[in-house]
Amino acid sequence: MNSISPDLHLVDFASATPKALQNEVLNAINAANAFLDKMSAATDQSSDTVDISAEQALADVMTFDHMNVALDRSWGILSHLNSVMSNDETRHVHHELLPKLSAYGTRVGQHQPLFSRYQTIINDETFFASLSPARARAVELALRSFELSGVALPKAEQETFAAVQSELSTLSAAFSDHVLDATQAYALPLNDKQLAGLTESGLALLADAGEQYKARALACGALTQDEIDALPTPYYVASLNIPVYLAIMTHADDRSLRETLYRAYVTRASEFDTHTNSKGESLNNADIMSQILQLREKKAQLLGFGNYAEVSLSTKMADSVTEVETFLRDLAAQATPTAEQDLAQLQKYASDYGISELQPWDSAYLAEKVKQSAFSLSQEEIRPYFPLPKVISGLFAIVERLYGIKAQPQSIDGTDSQPVSRWHDDVHFYQLFDADDHFLGGFYFDLFARSGKRGGAWMNGFQARYRYEAQDHQQLPVCFMVGNFTPALDGKPSLLTHDEVLTLFHEFGHGLHHLLTQxxxxxxxxxxxxEWDAVELPSQFMENWAWDAEGIxxxxxxxxxxxALPKDKLDALLAVKNFQSGMQTLRQIEFALFDLLIHAHTPALDYEGILATLNSVRSDIAVMQTPDYNRFANGFSHIFAGGYAAGYYSYKWAELLSADxxxxxxxxxxxxxxTGKAFRDTILSVGGSFPAKTNFENFRGRSASIDALLRHSGFAHANNTETAAAHASHEEG
Incomplete structure (x- = not known):
């Protein structure tokens, strides 16, 4: 089983230099453009259209699709490396290519001869009916994509659309850069008094951050070797990397330290952030945010939509801005009574720790104290029970029981005949097999926080399952699953909090959706x-097994x-499942409603308008006040640098589907x-070949119901109004 299938087409990361990838991207774009030029020339000879059969039109489409595989691959590798191993050279090449890729993408989306071939296919009703469901769906989605790329616009407006797309790609990259640079620029050396309350694992993280601080200070000349040698060992430094940040916010007794770090975190890339990048430029995202909204509004107007939120929703399950806003506000109403109880519980404990007025930098700290007191549960006490190797092997055992699949690790010590190339020593590669040893695909785990790596966790569906019979080309799915967990320290494996366990299960759910497709x-x-608001269904669904006693x-x-995890700790962990769920739900709704409203607003908001909208949403939704200086939006990469613009609600929307x-x-x-086979067959195996609503109903045998979401969230006691219950049917769009 250890031999690597050639259908995986694995990457040789040693040769995947920024320059080599840049050349590959440019060559792929040039080849594809030459194909489009040839198509245009053939069309020009016979006025606006070319008289070809639907069969020939499909052959042309499939040839062009295959040409784009090379581009998707080279650009996919470069984008991935820019996220996990960012440095000046990679970032420069990545950003230099963005305008060229944007121009190419716009040309494809506005290419009339290519568009006409799709129209030829769908207009031949007999031929179209003979296509496989997957091929037919791909044609329908492509036609929609053409419309959203401005194919029907006059020439001058197409050029404007292209310029908007190009500028948006550049601004989104700059936004992401600023957040990463601001996160990594912050370092606060701590004294012994500030360390009070920190756990052993937290101190190890701070010491590791201290070593990184010394290395950077020496490299940039801020400190000499003699000055570094004079520093104490271990040297404890606070940073804004998530594992370090959470360790301090959860456990540090020093309230002023928590406030200092909180303020630094929520003002990243804002007017309050004085850091600069390597060129000495400000990291403030304020102007970028308003420019992005203005350009998105312009794009919406060009396409004939009322606002950008309507553009976003045109490809999702939800039908309208009103429907999404109603869903979010109704769910907030369901969650608010529980959230108020959550807040009261924290306030009750606050006075015990000398806190007269509860603030956001107190909530994680007090929540941990409540867990220890009310539930006899400490994240640090249970962390040793979740060593990463055990969690991974257990996760694999769970999916084997559910779906009959087996994950096979590929050794990294050269004992296999084909050692797998990796981009970092922390990375591991696995092959996935069915119960009968039929090969399905492969995946990489890159799970630890480090310098130069974007924060958060994600699944990158780098290579899709694909076959092109004309050239006997077959590729099996490959994906990258990325996290920012606490790395292995002091000779021990990485020890996960239960929250990190949930994150791993979540991303693996995405991975299975990618890998199990047929x-x-x-x-x-x-x-x-x-659909974007259904893509989180398999990921959130997978989290359930990390909450089940058998799964744990x-x-x-x-x-x-x-x-094994003792029964008292297991009982406490399960009892704490919905702890603070009301406040956590409101926080997600706050983000989602803010995202929806700023993209539904016309005219496009300036920075002050963005902040005013955020404050208004907080006033409506939140049960705990937020400091005036909080600039969460300036680091909201999901909507300003990711794919979630006017779509952040998708997390709660898909949570309804996953709970049901x-x-x-x-x-x-x-x-x-x-039941596992049914879920695999109706949801995981079919991908986007049918609408998500159809897939869900094929599995559940009915439309989705909100009841399970309310029960799983601990809101069953809330007033289950007719309006909220109505989302059982229209939640799916």
């Missing part, structure tokens, strides 16, 4: 072509003794292989 039409294979038994084992899907397992048995 669709070989690339545009609708795996996660491709799946498979993923937990004390790092020192090998003992899991309720089927609750009815049948959570490891029921028949």
């Amino acid at each position: 669709v070989s039409v690339g545009d609708v294979s795996g996660v491709n072509g799946v 038994a498979l993923i937990s084992s004390h790092v020192g003794t090998g003992d 899907a899991f309720s089927k397992f609750e009815e049948d048995g959570i490891f029921n292989p028949i």
Whole structure:
């Protein structure tokens, strides 16, 4: 099983230099443009259209699709490396290519001869009916994409659209750069008094941050070697990398330190952030944010939409801005009574720690104290029970029971005949097999926080399952699953909090959606072509097994003794599942409503308008006040540098679907292989080859219901109004 399938087409990262990837991208663009030029020339000879059959039109489309595989691959590798191993050279090449890629993408989306071939295919009703569901769906989605790329616009407006797209890609990259640079620029050396309350693992993280601080200071000349040698060992430094930040916010007794770090985190890339990049330029994202909104509004106007939120929703399950806003506000109403109880619980404990007025930098600290007191549960106490190797092996055991699949690690010590190239020593590669040893695909884990790596966690569906019979080309799915967990320290493996366990399960759910597809039409294979507000269904669904006693038994084992998680800690962990769920739900709704409203507003908001909208949403939704200086929006990469613009609501929308899907397992048995096979066959295997609403109803046998979401969130006691219950049907769009 250790031999690597050639259908994986794995990357040789040693040769994947920025310059080499740049050449590959440019060559792929040039080849594809030459194909489009040839198509245009053939069309020009016979006025606006070329008289070809639907069969020939499909052949041309598939040839062009295959040409783009090379571009998707080279650009995909470069984008990935810019996220996980960012440096000046990679960033420079990545950003230099953005305008060229944008221009190419716009040309494709506005290319009339290519568009006419898709129209020829769909207008031949007999031929179109003979296509596989996946191919037919890909054609339909492509036609929609042409419309949203301005194919019907007059020439002058097409040029304007192209310029807007190009500028948006550049601004989004700059936004992301500023957030990463601001996060990594911050370092606060700590004294012994400030360390009070920190756990052993937290101190190890701070010491590791101290070593990185010394290395950077020496490299940039801020400190000499003699000055570094004079510093104490270990040297504790606070940073804004998530594992360090959370360690301090959760455990540091020094309230002023928590406030200092909180302020630094929520003002990243804002007018309050005095850091600069390597060129000495400000990292403030304020102007970029307003420019992005103005350009998105311009794009919406060119396409004939009322606002950019309507553009975003045109490709999603939800039908309208009103529907989404109603869903969010109704869910907020359901969550508010629980959130108020959550806040009261924290306030009750605040006075015990000398806190008269509860502030955001107190909430994680007090929540941990409540867990220890009310539930006899400490994240640090259970962390040793979740060593990463055990969690991974347990995760693999769970999906084997559910879906009959087996993950096979590829060794990294050269004992295999084909060692796999990796971009960092922390990375591991696995192959995935079906129960009968049929090969399915491969995936990489890159799970630890480090310098030069974008924060957060994500699944990158780098290579889709795809087949092009004309050239006997076949590729199997490959994906990158990325996290920012606490790395292995002091000779121990990485020890995860339960929150980090949930994150791993979440991203693996995305990975399974990508890897288990049986669709070989690339545009609708795996996660491709799946509506954005349904793509989180498999990921959130997977989290349920990390909350189940049987699942926890498979993923937990004390790092020192090998003992299972004791029953009292297991009971406490399960009891704490919905702890603070009201406030957490309102926080997600706050983000989602803010995102929706700024993109639905016309005219486009300036920076002051963006902040005013955020404050208004907080006034409506939040139960705890936020300091005036909080500039969360300036670091909201999901909507300003990612794909979630006017779509952040998708997390809650898909959570309704995932909760309802899991309720089927609750009815049948959570490891029921028949139900597991049904979920695989109707959701995971079909990708975007059918609408998400169809896939869900094929699995559940009915429309989605909000009941399971309310129950799973601990809101069952809330007033289940008719309006909220109505979302059982229209939630799916």
